Amino acid sequence: MRVIEVDQLRVVYPNKDGDRVALDGVSLGIGSESVALLGPNGAGKSTLMGVLAGTLTHESGTIRRNYENGLGVVFQTPAVDDLLTIGENLSLAGALHGMTKDACGESTQRLLTALEIADRVDQQVRHLSGGLKRRADLARALLPGPGLLLLDEPTSGLDVEARASLWSALNSIRKDAEMAVVFATHLTEEASKADRVVLLAEGKVVVDGPPRELIETLGPHVLRVRTKEVEAIEAWSKEIGCVSVSRGDDVLISHAKPEYAGRCPGDPESVTLASPTLEDVYLWHARLNSLGGAS
Amino acid sequence: MNGIGAAIALGKRELIRQVRQPSRILASLLTPLLVWGFFAGGFSSAIGQGNTDQNLTAYMIPGVASLTVMFASIFASISLIQDRHDGVLRAALISPAPRWSIVMGKVGAGALVAMLQGLVILAALPFLGVELSVVGVIGACIGLALISVALIGLGLGLAWIVDSSQGFHGIMNAVLMPMWLTSGAVFPVNDAAGWLRILAMINPLTWMHSSIRGSLGMPGIEGTPNGLDWVISLAFAGACVVLATVVMGRASPPK
Numbered sequence: 001m002r003v004i005e006v007d008q009l010r011v012v013y014p015n016k017d018g019d020r021v022a023l024d025g026v027s028l029g030i031g032s033e034s035v036a037l038l039g040p041n042g043a044g045k046s047t048l049m050g051v052l053a054g055t056l057t058h059e060s061g062t063i064r065r066n067y068e069n070g071l072g073v074v075f076q077t078p079a080v081d082d083l084l085t086i087g088e089n090l091s092l093a094g095a096l097h098g099m100t101k102d103a104c105g106e107s108t109q110r111l112l113t114a115l116e117i118a119d120r121v122d123q124q125v126r127h128l129s130g131g132l133k134r135r136a137d138l139a140r141a142l143l144p145g146p147g148l149l150l151l152d153e154p155t156s157g158l159d160v161e162a163r164a165s166l167w168s169a170l171n172s173i174r175k176d177a178e179m180a181v182v183f184a185t186h187l188t189e190e191a192s193k194a195d196r197v198v199l200l201a202e203g204k205v206v207v208d209g210p211p212r213e214l215i216e217t218l219g220p221h222v223l224r225v226r227t228k229e230v231e232a233i234e235a236w237s238k239e240i241g242c243v244s245v246s247r248g249d250d251v252l253i254s255h256a257k258p259e260y261a262g263r264c265p266g267d268p269e270s271v272t273l274a275s276p277t278l279e280d281v282y283l284w285h286a287r288l289n290s291l292g293g294a295s
Numbered sequence: 296m297n298g299i300g301a302a303i304a305l306g307k308r309e310l311i312r313q314v315r316q317p318s319r320i321l322a323s324l325l326t327p328l329l330v331w332g333f334f335a336g337g338f339s340s341a342i343g344q345g346n347t348d349q350n351l352t353a354y355m356i357p358g359v360a361s362l363t364v365m366f367a368s369i370f371a372s373i374s375l376i377q378d379r380h381d382g383v384l385r386a387a388l389i390s391p392a393p394r395w396s397i398v399m400g401k402v403g404a405g406a407l408v409a410m411l412q413g414l415v416i417l418a419a420l421p422f423l424g425v426e427l428s429v430v431g432v433i434g435a436c437i438g439l440a441l442i443s444v445a446l447i448g449l450g451l452g453l454a455w456i457v458d459s460s461q462g463f464h465g466i467m468n469a470v471l472m473p474m475w476l477t478s479g480a481v482f483p484v485n486d487a488a489g490w491l492r493i494l495a496m497i498n499p500l501t502w503m504h505s506s507i508r509g510s511l512g513m514p515g516i517e518g519t520p521n522g523l524d525w526v527i528s529l530a531f532a533g534a535c536v537v538l539a540t541v542v543m544g545r546a547s548p549p550k
Binding site: 053054055070071073075077079080081083084088089091092093095096097098124140141 | 297300301303304305307308311312315316381382383384385386387388389390391392
């Protein structure tokens, strides 16, 4: 069952120097799964999150919502009040969602325990570290038990440990809840942990599917060549029946065979053969769509 | 959806914020007190008593109280701009709580704080020879609260549209300061020149001041039906809250 479905969504930012199309014909159906919206800055991720959250209007297209207990949103910067304690913030969130005092208290206790910040309940948010503040914000968003959780680059500004810890806490909560999770990120490592990845570029969905399937589209190996003779490498990749995309002096060749690594023509600075990753998929489609660099 | 519960929770949040940042209260009180000191001290001997029963120092007190309320109201409504982009309000806006509850929470708490600050200023009246009654003080409090409700409502609506602190400050100063200056806050409206009297009479703040002055046994607008100042005060405050609710009810267009 689809939790949320958008069809031919179009969002335009008015500008006196010419309107900018932020989303152009985006169609997506999301069930009880985790979906990563991946894309470079300006790809339309935050705009799509804003429209899904209902905080931004769209010019055309339709949105169908089918979830219970409302929507939870974790914004790029935490939406908890710095001057309030964690407990006061969650109490406010509960009141905004029409929760009873008992239900709110029970949910607060459960979430803060799961997020390992139960001992900080009476601490003002301004005295918390960035990572703890994020967890408090996640607790706020999860409090009503939303059917859809939107996270807009929730780990921006966090160090590696705090980032890992936040995802680990969210995943443990997700196990017990029937909930769709949509998160925007520009980190392929984060996106690779989702059930499904939607790659956005220039306001359009470029590719959409499970990370493993997307990675498989590049074949068993990719060859990455750094060279000054980009055209020669591209021509060679055609000769051997492969497809390449390039940006600057970096050429990425899909469906490579291990033996190709030693056969690169010219005098490349480096040649790397590896199993493809989601980062390769990202680079592949970003180059393909923004530069038209396929050959 | 329990909109009242959401409004109370949002109001409680505003009050906690006030208590935990006392500098905001101090700033709201300090400027009006300075204005009062300069105007009353500088002009009272020069322009005399007019047709008021008190000297200018006492005459200006209700006006200074309303200026205090005005500053407090501007603080209360300008917080909407930051709150909407970086703060808790983003979560409130996507919650099932009705928009009117957000307006009520902001207006209710803001008006309570502003009224208490205005009351601090009114406490100077007995020392300036004005006798106060309990009923009179209650009436003045209601009058101050109505001014705050109106100005916060107006401010919230404007903050929603303007969406920048600088723009908001510019417009509020351009609108509110002339409103305050022509409202009988610093001179008796009854003695004003013709054009100024016309401006004062179409200014809702003049009627709000009149209702406060009337409660305190001070002269208000002369030659108008009894209670008209209260009717206009209530209507203006109600209209501003409705305006804020309607404006904030709209989703944001992309910018």
